[in-house]
Amino acid sequence: MEKLMNNGGSNGAKRWLLLGLVLVAVVSAFSGMINRYYLGVLVEAGVNVTLAVSLNLINGYTGQFSLGHGGFMAVGAYLAAKLTLLFGPALPPALQPVLFAGALLCGGMGAALAGLLVGVPSLRLRGDYLAVVTLAFGEIIRVVFQNSPAFGAATGLSGIAPWTNFFWSWSVALVTVYVVLALVHSTYGRGFLAVNDDEIAASAMGINPVRYKVTAFVVGAFFAGVAGGLFAHLKRAINPEGFNFMRSIDVVVMVILGGMGNTAGVVVAAVLLTLLPELLRGFSEYRMIVYSLLIITLMLLRPQGLFGRSSKGGRL
Amino acid sequence: MSAAAQNSGGGTVLELERVTIRFGGLTAVSEVDLAVGEGELVGLIGPNGAGKTTVFNLVTGVYQPTEGRISFDRKPHGRLRPHDLTRRGIARTFQNIRLFGSMSVFDNVRVAMQLHRRFGFGEALWRGRLAAKAEGDVAGRVMELLEIFNLGRVRDELATSLPYGDQRRLEIVRALATRPRLLLLDEPAAGMNPTEKAALAQLIVEVQQRFGISVLLVEHDMRLVMSVCQRIAVLEYGRKIAEGTPQQIQKNPQVIAAYLGKEASDA
Ligand SMILES: Nc1ncnc2c1ncn2[C@@H]1O[C@H](COP(=O)(O)OP(=O)(O)OP(=O)(O)O)[C@@H](O)[C@H]1O
Ligand SMILES: [Mg+2]
Numbered sequence: 001m002e003k004l005m006n007n008g009g010s011n012g013a014k015r016w017l018l019l020g021l022v023l024v025a026v027v028s029a030f031s032g033m034i035n036r037y038y039l040g041v042l043v044e045a046g047v048n049v050t051l052a053v054s055l056n057l058i059n060g061y062t063g064q065f066s067l068g069h070g071g072f073m074a075v076g077a078y079l080a081a082k083l084t085l086l087f088g089p090a091l092p093p094a095l096q097p098v099l100f101a102g103a104l105l106c107g108g109m110g111a112a113l114a115g116l117l118v119g120v121p122s123l124r125l126r127g128d129y130l131a132v133v134t135l136a137f138g139e140i141i142r143v144v145f146q147n148s149p150a151f152g153a154a155t156g157l158s159g160i161a162p163w164t165n166f167f168w169s170w171s172v173a174l175v176t177v178y179v180v181l182a183l184v185h186s187t188y189g190r191g192f193l194a195v196n197d198d199e200i201a202a203s204a205m206g207i208n209p210v211r212y213k214v215t216a217f218v219v220g221a222f223f224a225g226v227a228g229g230l231f232a233h234l235k236r237a238i239n240p241e242g243f244n245f246m247r248s249i250d251v252v253v254m255v256i257l258g259g260m261g262n263t264a265g266v267v268v269a270a271v272l273l274t275l276l277p278e279l280l281r282g283f284s285e286y287r288m289i290v291y292s293l294l295i296i297t298l299m300l301l302r303p304q305g306l307f308g309r310s311s312k313g314g315r316l
Numbered sequence: 317m318s319a320a321a322q323n324s325g326g327g328t329v330l331e332l333e334r335v336t337i338r339f340g341g342l343t344a345v346s347e348v349d350l351a352v353g354e355g356e357l358v359g360l361i362g363p364n365g366a367g368k369t370t371v372f373n374l375v376t377g378v379y380q381p382t383e384g385r386i387s388f389d390r391k392p393h394g395r396l397r398p399h400d401l402t403r404r405g406i407a408r409t410f411q412n413i414r415l416f417g418s419m420s421v422f423d424n425v426r427v428a429m430q431l432h433r434r435f436g437f438g439e440a441l442w443r444g445r446l447a448a449k450a451e452g453d454v455a456g457r458v459m460e461l462l463e464i465f466n467l468g469r470v471r472d473e474l475a476t477s478l479p480y481g482d483q484r485r486l487e488i489v490r491a492l493a494t495r496p497r498l499l500l501l502d503e504p505a506a507g508m509n510p511t512e513k514a515a516l517a518q519l520i521v522e523v524q525q526r527f528g529i530s531v532l533l534v535e536h537d538m539r540l541v542m543s544v545c546q547r548i549a550v551l552e553y554g555r556k557i558a559e560g561t562p563q564q565i566q567k568n569p570q571v572i573a574a575y576l577g578k579e580a581s582d583a
Contacts, residue, residue, distance in 0.1 A: 014443055179441060186447075187454050188436030190427035194416050201414035204376060206402035206431030206494050215437070261418070 017178045021171055028167035039166060040234075045274040046169030047230045050176045052254035052270040053263055054223035057180050059252065060261035062216040063196030065131040068118055069224045070247035071138030075114050076107030076225025077232040077243070078151050081160045083107075084233065088161050100163045104172070104229040111225025112218045114141070119217030123210050135245055146240040156239030157232070164234035172230060173267075176223045181263055183219070192216060193261070257298060259305025269306055328390070329354050329498050329530045330375065330406075335384035337374060344370045346554040347384070352498065357524050357531045359541040359562075362551035363575050368534045369411055371551070372500050375532075376408050377401045388498065403431055407496035409487040411503045411534075415475040421486060422471040425458045428493035461489050464526075465519070480507045485516070492523065498530045499523075505537045513537060517544050538576065542566065550575065 031039055051069060058066045083103040091099055118137045125133055145151045152158075183189040194202040195209045202209055232238045250273070258269030276294065280287045298306070330352040337345045345367040352358050360368050373379045375386060377398040386393045388404055396404075416424050430436055433454075439447035462468045465485050470478060475486060484504050491499055501520070505513045517540050524531050535541050541548060542562040550558040550565060552574045558565060565571055 182443060183437075183440050186436070186440030187426050187430050187451060188433060188440045190419065190423050191430055193418055193423075194427045197416040197418050198414050200378065200398075201410065201416065202427075203398040204402060204408055204410075204414075205428040205490065206399050207427070208397075208399045 013178065013182060017174060020174045024167055024170045024174060028165060028170075031166045041274060041278050043164060043166050043169045043234055045271045046166070046173040047164075047227050047234065048251075048254065048270040048274045049173040049267050050169075050223055050227040050230070051251045052258065052266045053173070053176045053180055054220045054227070055251050056255050056258070056261065056263060056266045057183070057192070058216045058220040059255050060259075060266070061180075061184050061192045061196060062213055063260075064213060064216065065127055066118075066134045066217070066220070067131050067245060067248045067252065068115075068134035068138050068221070069251045070243045070245060071118075071134075071141040072111040072114055072221040072224035073228035073231065073247065074138075074141050074145060074240070074243035075111040076104075076228030077238050078107075078145055078157070078228075079110045079225070080104055080107035080229030081157045081232040081238060082151065084161055084163070085157065085159070096161070096163065100161075100168070100233065104226050107229035108222040108226040111228065112222035114225075115217040115219075115221025116214065118221075119214035123213075135248070138243070138245055138248055142240045142243055145243075152239070154240065156237060156242070158237035160232050160236045160238070162233065162236050164230045164232075169230055169234070172223075172226055176226075177263060177267065179219070179223075196261070253295060257295065257305055259307045262305060262307050265305055265307030327354055328352070329356075329388065330532070331387050331390075332371075332375070333385045333387075335371075335374060335381045335386060337370060337379055338382045344554050345374065345381075345551075348551070348554070348556050350549055350556065350559075352530050352532055355524070355528060355530055356547065357521070357533065357545050359545035359548035360532060360534045360551065361536070361538075361541055361548060361565075361575065366551040367554040368551055369502055370554075372408060372502055372532075372534065375401075375500060376406055399431070402494050402496075405495070405497035406500065407491035407494045407498070408500040409484070409491055409502055409504060411506070413480075413483050413487060415483055415486060415490070417474075417476045419475060420472050421462070421467060421475050421478065422455075422458055424475045424486060425461060425490050425493045426454060428490045429454050429457065431494060458493065461492055464523075465489050481509070481512045484508065485519075488519075488523070492527065496529055498532065501531060501533045501535070503535055504533070505535055505540050513540055516540070520544050 051073065055066065055069050058064050080103040083106055084099060087099055088096065118134055121130070121133050146154050184192055191202065191207045191212050194205065194207055195212045199209045254270045254273050255266055257273065258266030277287060277291055280290050283290050328351050332348055332350040334347045334349060335345060336343065336347055348371065360371060362368055370379065374381055377393060377396050377400070380395065388401065388406060393401065416427065419427070433450065439450060459468055462471060465488065467482065467486060467489065475483065478486060484507070488501065488504060505516055508516060520531065520533070521544050533541065533545060545562060548560065548562055548565045549556055550571050557574060558568045558571050560568070566576070
């Protein structure tokens, strides 16, 4: 993947993206053969890949500590769901995918706007302080939805169309991976890593650290918003509690487990952490304990994440 | 008027007028006047803690002067931030090497070229033919610069894995990649052996001529400073105590007492 995304022969990467999308389309054509339950888990894995890979741009590559992904996701979920609930029923079935795509996009843009608003404090704040601010932001978003009758208040929205399938979920995941990799491997995007490595040296090279940090927030939030829209149309019902800070923590764990600034690792971690709780169903009430113990063990054995940062400066 | 204007044919590139900066009670730089002319190679020397690096931090916008004025190309710095000043044409290296540790030698230089790209974000995503060409051009220029410094062979190594001397030279390459008109070198020879130092001296002069830039050099190695600089300013306790040609500085009793004498007895 490293070679692909590098400078020079850049059309290769776009071709791989197309190939991936075709593959996703083919698999989804045969998805009827997969057990409904497992299919649901796979679709959810795609949503989580989108969440984790986009957070990795903020936390991994740019080196900020955001706990705001749950909040961005909520914005996208509520906006997209509201739009399809409003306009879906009157629409001929042929136009439903168009509405869905439009709703996801709007959700993403709403979240990106929120990302811009939270990105601005990152002008001043670092590390733990930024984490606290983004966390607070996520909670504010949640409380706002909780108190908006238009968005169902505490009960949330239900009866959302079940439009998120394997194709949608994994196409979005692929596009997210492409965007993040294309960005960070370009001359422009090496600036994200430069800001992470050494802000003073970066600004001495003409890189505006604030610009890059805010850009990371906006792009990351956009995809979190799209993932939120997918999530809403997968679960068919959303409520404010579903986007509390535990949701953000889950995504942070995926990024840390996969290896900060290592997209391939983060993809694998996102899939693993989606499957793991399902595989552990046999343990019934001890499930979450086993899950937590597994994560602790993994972090002790591989503190740099499953895959760590790849060497020779070509972090995936 | 200023020494720079007299010494070189062109105009003044950098000018400090009675620049002072205080950190709490400590006056790190005190009423310093300094000018660097177009194409000039100026040395800035002085004992440890004299304020040399602080002058660099003022010129690059890391610090704002408490009093006085700095201008580049006759335009005052005002409150411009470091990345704005780099864009204007001031580049620097760091005394305590600050390479990008997660990146290869190649990428360290490449990232310093992004400031002259207009459509960075869009190009990165779309990767059309124009973007591919632009990235190709950048790669070509990176390699060109690396080859001048004989670093082409290690292009894929992690920058921080290089030997010390190579890291210092890589910092110069990275600074040059921003296409500066004024290059500030903060102790570029620190940690180098005599052979490396001699090569570096030659390289500094070569770079200065080849790229037609001005250089302000902070360095403790007197042989290097005396051999490459046209003019030298001496700082002590934040004040400029002398300025002149290498010959004048070597004979200046005040400088010998404050700095050179001590060097000589150290050796
Ligand atoms: N940010 C700062 N806050 C407080 N004091 C500072 C700061 N930066 C520099 N100083 C002080 O200013 C003085 C000048 O430091 P500076 O680093 O400029 O010296 P220098 O001439 O570069 O010395 P050296 O040869 O050791 O590199 C020192 O006393 C230093 O401790
Ligand atoms: Mg210094």
